[in-house]
Amino acid sequence: MAASSRAQVLDLYRAMLRESKRFSAYNYRTYAVRRIRDAFRENKNVKDPVEIQTLVNKAKRDLGIIRRQCPLSSGIKSHAQGLQQRQHAVGPGCAVWKGCGMEEPSPKIMGHLNL
């Protein structure tokens, strides 16, 4: 399998930033965006293809985490924190806890968790 090309890494970077912006919690959102930018910037001069592949794999795993966690944090209603101007728009309503008055765990979430 060929090592990840520059284009693939950039696609991954863009996808991660895009997904991170969907966190409704201000602190998680700002952390994710900042961390992703800093991590990709820090590793931009890595030349060893094995190391690049390791980093790309880790980034893919983290992208999966962000995809799973964003809807969870949006689905649970909570008042926005300090610096937000408006309650962040909610993604497709899938929450795990029935007690919060939300629907059944979405098959999308369960699929992601490989359950």
Added chain:
Amino acid sequence: MLLRAAWRRAAVAVTAAPGPKPAAPTRGLRLRVGDHAPQSAVPADTAAAPEAGPVLRPLYMDVQATTPLDPRVLDAMLPYLINYYGNPHSRTHAYGWESEAAMERARQQVASLIGADPREIIFTSGATESNNIAIKGVARFYRSRKKHLITTQTEHKCVLDSCRSLEAEGFQVTYLPVQKSGIIDLKELEAAIQPDTSLVSVMTVNNEIGVKQPIAEIGRICSSRKVYFHTDAAQAVGKIPLDVNDMKIDLMSISGHKIYGPKGVGAIYIRRRPRVRVEALQSGGGQERGMRSGTVPTPLVVGLGAACEVAQQEMEYDHKRISKLSERLIQNIMKSLPDVVMNGDPEHHYPGCINLSFAYVEGESLLMALKDVALSSGSACTSASLEPSYVLRAIGTDEDLAHSSIRFGVGRFTTEEEVDYTVEKCIQHVKRLREMSPLWEMVQDGIDLKSIKWTQH
């Protein structure tokens, strides 16, 4: 009607697939106050969020009290809260095996953060339980030959309380004083060690003033005098590099919810070579090597393990960032306000915990004025009483300065905007409160407050 609602929901889901365009985190910090509109659970309605929204919650600047869960930690915990719910001590079926595998993996993650062997990690319900096990367990095991313990005056309440309860059992405890900087005097420690001392307990990073004790030196002293060394590392684990072998630590307490893990879980490190014997506090089925019976809560320990792993990876990045933000906070406050004192040694100090005393301002009133920021004066466990913190008293702070101290916490998720906002509000309110203060007026007129003879009525 139902059909239309369902169609609308589906339409939102489709258009929301690439991610709804979020309102970018704002630069202009307008805190809007609206009424508490009851939130309906239908997502379609909130896509067009009303301008008059709910009251915004305060900024969180109290990370020494507790920390939010890192999303990576929650992601690791969820499968064990949903489907993999087996008891890790069930030996006969797959539910038990997979739960046990997760527990052992978490143990390995915790151990590698502190340089220990996984067999030396025992899961508990938190650092308070770990401290109790360490102090009472060691003291009681060696009760026949050793009756003396040493600790400091700035320890966490659970350590001080455990020592007090041991005193009631007939043990002797020396509470070492600390210097003005908050650090103990190593010569005093050496002088306090007696032939019948079983344990020295000194916390690594203080939760109120952020002072770092010289753990490596204390470890060296204790191991040379053959005394066990316990450290409450709840505020230090995952934030500064710790190695139990380099620092000659025999027992260490770890707390889950201080390192972006779940609440209700912690761990205790108990050295095996040379073996530290501990009398178990909690009797039962012999789980956790007999030292802490009870079913190990798999989702919580998986969370603790994940938090430790994330902390290990992020330690350098977080430390650099937190140091920068902390510098920014202190510099900006101190250059705009006179008569601000930072409690604790500025050099041997963990940057994320900043304790400032604002002279001529009452701490509680400043806290209430800063209602948009979640802060604390002193530690959460003592915040209910009106007494000034015993830690500040131990470092020799004047009574009036002790009453006016505020603890700012900077953590992994704190942003520069939050720090700037906190600084701005703090300066504004301190100035306003000082304007109202007659003491401040007198100081401005050049009167030395210490020379005043207050009359009795």
